[in-house]
Amino acid sequence: MEFKQVAGILFVxxxxxxxxxxxxxxxxxxxxxxxxxxxxxxxxxxxxLSAWNRFTHFSTVNMLIGIIxxxxxxxxxxxxxxxxxxxxFQFYIIGFIMxxxxxxxxxxDSRLSKTTSxxxxxxxxxxxxxxxxxxxxxxxxxxxxxxxxxxxxxxxYLDDD
Numbered sequence: 001m002e003f004k005q006v007a008g009i010l011f012v013x014x015x016x017x018x019x020x021x022x023x024x025x026x027x028x029x030x031x032x033x034x035x036x037x038x039x040x041x042x043x044x045x046x047x048x049l050s051a052w053n054r055f056t057h058f059s060t061v062n063m064l065i066g067i068i069x070x071x072x073x074x075x076x077x078x079x080x081x082x083x084x085x086x087x088x089f090q091f092y093i094i095g096f097i098m099x100x101x102x103x104x105x106x107x108x109d110s111r112l113s114k115t116t117s118x119x120x121x122x123x124x125x126x127x128x129x130x131x132x133x134x135x136x137x138x139x140x141x142x143x144x145x146x147x148x149x150x151x152x153x154x155x156x157y158l159d160d161d
Contacts, residue, residue: 018146
């Protein structure tokens with residue numbers, strides 16, 4: 001069996017786990033990301049302390065990054081669902097950028113037509129609504145990710161390349 005087929009089967013299994021156990025999956029990912037950030041933060045602080053005499057500015061920045069990573073790691077482990085946070089954050093950024101492009105397109109004499117600018121503005125508003133939904137209902141985000149994993153797994157498994 002080829003690597004892509006094995007990866008496809010693993011994607012389908014992981015997708016089913018996400019769909020069948022969305023709360024567990026979202027929580028497990030939060031803990032995994034949180035632990036990763038904790039280890040990264042501690043490693044960054046140790047790196048900063050070991051290079052403190054030679055590279056003071058680099059060590060200070062490294063120390064700050066380590067502290068921030070530890071804080072986010074603890075938040076992801078104990079307080080924040082990482083899936084809803086990251087997906088919501090992405091949709092907020094995309095939504096605000098699309099709204100800005102839509103407004104700029106409507107008030108300027110750009111190459112974009114007014115219809116295109118209005119469509120970008122409306123899609124930006126929809127993206128922000130999706131961000132609110134993703135933050136409010138992280139279970140649905142886990143289910144959507146599970147469905148995407150299953151689709152990608154089937155594609156990998158059936159791919160002949």
